[in-house]
Amino acid sequence: MISPATPVALAWHHLQFQIPATWEIVAYKKNSGDGQLVLADRHGETLQTYWRTVAGTPKVSALIQHLVAENFPNRFSESKIRARLQSIAGWDVFLPPTADLPVFAGRYLPDERALLEVTLPPHPDRTPALVHELLQSYRPNTGPVRHWAAFGIDLAVPADYELDEVRPWPAAQVLRFEHRRGYSITAHRYGMASRQLANNTLESFFARVKDRGTRLYKKRDFLKDNRYPGVELGYGTRGTGGITALLSPRWHGTVWVWRCDDQQRIYALDHHAPPKQALPDLIEKFRIP
Amino acid sequence: MSKAPDNQFRWQLGLRPVRNQAVTIEQLADGKSRLTVPLAHRGWSRLLQRVLPLRNAKVVELDDLGTELLAWCDGQTTFETMIDRYQQRWNLSFFEARTLLIQFFRPLIRRNIIVITADRPAEQETS
Numbered sequence: 022m023i024s025p026a027t028p029v030a031l032a033w034h035h036l037q038f039q040i041p042a043t044w045e046i047v048a049y050k051k052n053s054g055d056g057q058l059v060l061a062d063r064h065g066e067t068l069q070t071y072w073r074t075v076a077g078t079p080k081v082s083a084l085i086q087h088l089v090a091e092n093f094p095n096r097f098s099e100s101k102i103r104a105r106l107q108s109i110a111g112w113d114v115f116l117p118p119t120a121d122l123p124v125f126a127g128r129y130l131p132d133e134r135a136l137l138e139v140t141l142p143p144h145p146d147r148t149p150a151l152v153h154e155l156l157q158s159y160r161p162n163t164g165p166v167r168h169w170a171a172f173g174i175d176l177a178v179p180a181d182y183e184l185d186e187v188r189p190w191p192a193a194q195v196l197r198f199e200h201r202r203g204y205s206i207t208a209h210r211y212g213m214a215s216r217q218l219a220n221n222t223l224e225s226f227f228a229r230v231k232d233r234g235t236r237l238y239k240k241r242d243f244l245k246d247n248r249y250p251g252v253e254l255g256y257g258t259r260g261t262g263g264i265t266a267l268l269s270p271r272w273h274g275t276v277w278v279w280r281c282d283d284q285q286r287i288y289a290l291d292h293h294a295p296p297k298q299a300l301p302d303l304i305e306k307f308r309i310p
Numbered sequence: 311m312s313k314a315p316d317n318q319f320r321w322q323l324g325l326r327p328v329r330n331q332a333v334t335i336e337q338l339a340d341g342k343s344r345l346t347v348p349l350a351h352r353g354w355s356r357l358l359q360r361v362l363p364l365r366n367a368k369v370v371e372l373d374d375l376g377t378e379l380l381a382w383c384d385g386q387t388t389f390e391t392m393i394d395r396y397q398q399r400w401n402l403s404f405f406e407a408r409t410l411l412i413q414f415f416r417p418l419i420r421r422n423i424i425v426i427t428a429d430r431p432a433e434q435e436t437s
Contacts, residue, residue, distance in 0.1 A: 043404065045403055045404065045405045047405065061405075062404065063323070063390070063404050064320075065319065065320075173403070191402070191405070191406040191407075191409040191410045191413075192400075192402060192406055192410065212400060212401070212402050212406060213400045213402075216375075216400075284401055285400055285401035285402075286401070
């Protein structure tokens with residue numbers, strides 16, 4: 022079962038789940054039209070999710086049936102597969118008779134015209150209760166603000182900012198979102214904080230992370246969630262080089278950097294946009310797991 | 311859906327890195343260390359050694375973290391135990407710690423400073 026003390030959020034294109042804290046993303050795709058996420062823990066793969074936009078409304082139970090028949094051609098008759106199909110919290114689910122077979126589930130998301138499929142491979146910790154809890158925890162990820170929770174970063178971002186870059190490096194994760202007009206939101210998460218900050222302040226640490234040409238200045242100190250000490254930094258840009266550096270309007274960048282000593286983490290949130298498009302409360306949308 | 315990658319993954323966690331006994335370790339200040347790996351010249355290299363000043367050892371320096379990790383390579387501690395220790399020490403996730411350790415060990419294995427030992431798979435023992 023997903024222990025109530027430990028579930029963490031998983032939020033990506035089309036989906037929001039509550040998952041055990043030990044599950045980590047080991048494969049991902051950024052494409053909102055056709056992609057996947059694969060999660061695993063030390064015992065092996067725990068969850069695979071796939072999504073793709075579809076034309077028309079698919080019959081999900083028939084698709085799941087087809088999926089089972091394709092994966093196990095001689096194991097189940099059509100009637101046996103149908104008998105094992107269930108509906109759990111809006112999902113069409115194939116619950117296998119034995120633990121050595123995967124669980125297949127699917128649902129159609131009419132607002133996004135997307136088909137979402139979930140596979141729970143055989144795993145020592147997979148129980149029927151866990152499958153139920155996981156599927157029941159699903160929430161759609163639609164609306165004007167989208168939730169992104171992955172690689173230890175948990176952030177709500179306006180829907181017109183699209184996922185642009187993912188850097189899932191160990192102890193250095195970055196998710197970058199970009200608006201079609203070039204405004205950006207970049208969330209950073211670094212590990213081994215006591216080592217990183219042994220000879221650095223938060224300002225000098227982030228200055229090393231940021232492009233060498235960016236001139237950062239300190240705006241103020243702040244406490245993230247009234248608990249974690251941080252600094253708010255600023256920078257300005259004008260154009261993208263050449264003649265645009267003279268003619269373009271000035272954009273402001275705001276960076277919030279803070280340290281969580283109890284987690285040995287440093288977090289940073291970098292928002293770059295023209296003054297009128299800036300999101301001053303963005304820092305409140307960043308949740309520390 | 312194949313089980314093979316999972317088995318390989320579990321097998322990797324059971325590996326036991328061990329230090330090459332021929333490597334000499336010199337402790338430096340601030341927890342750093344200097345490793346000297348003797349080079350064995352064979353074939354053409356051995357002949358060339360008589361006329362060219364080929365080096366007889368290569369030297370690698372480790373920082374304090376690397377020195378600590380090298381001390382864990384005693385041939386008894388499994389890779390999984392090392393991951394657990396590193397994970398706890400730095401509050402990392404399992405896969406973060408695993409990747410960092412692999413990144414650390416890979417060049418040391420290439421330079422023959424660390425050797426990997428493994429249990430013989432059960433099916434091979436019985437055959």
